[in-house]
Amino acid sequence: MNRFLLLLALSLSQLCLGQAGERIITKQGQVSFFSHTSVEDIEATNNQVLSIVDFTSKEVAISMLMRAFVFKKALMQEHFNESYIESDIYPKCSFEGKILDLERPLPQEQTKLIKGNITIHGVSKELEIKTKIENDQDKISFSGTFNLTVADFKIKIPPIVAGNISKTIEVNFRFEEYLPYEN
Known part of the structure; x- marks a missing residue:
């Protein structure tokens, strides 16, 4: 798993251009x-999410394995991976975006839009995500909530269980404990 995260970090670093930029990773x-x-x-939670931020270019890159989502019920997790997300075919979700109007130096707290593309189930969709950026003595965190529509990502829900799954899914995120990132 650590080898996967290292390879993922190296591939995501290609998104964060600029040799001497202020880059952080978590x-x-x-x-x-x-x-x-x-x-x-x-509901499900994924704690294996990688995030890289380049403050010079204002770029953000996020990647996570879809199989790392943990559900309360094992059967839900199995259906999510095998029938809906098809994790063997589409193993990860990624987001690449840019922070709009970022204030520098970082104040203690600011809320900014991050505009970019999220890719789930092999489908990319443009998003604008309202994000709270906190800076507590150089301990930086990003957090927020946004909604996704299942149909936008060509995820097929069988009619027999369609009433069990909302057409719009609420997504919450929090990234913290960023460290300096260097190639």
Whole structure:
């Protein structure tokens, strides 16, 4: 797993251009999602999320393995990976974006839009994500919430369980414990 994270970091570094930029990296990311319907609530959390930020270019890159989502019920996790996300075919989710109007030097707290593309299930979609950026004595964190529409990513939900899964999924994220990143 550590070898995978190292390879992932190296490939993501290609997104963060600029040799002498102020780049930071964390493997301490967490992404969770929540689906609410009158039939049932579905939620899962992924703690194996990698994030790289380049403050010079204002670029952000995020990557995570879809199989790393953990559900309360093993059967939900199995259906998520095998039937809906098809994790063997589409093993990861990625986001590449740019922080708009970033204030430098970093104040203690600011909320900014990050505009970019998220790729899930082999489909890319443009997003604008409202993100809280915190700087507590150079301990930087990014957090926020956004919604995704299942149909936008060509995820097929069988009619028999369509009432169990919301058409819009709430996604929460938090990245912290960033460290300096160098090639």
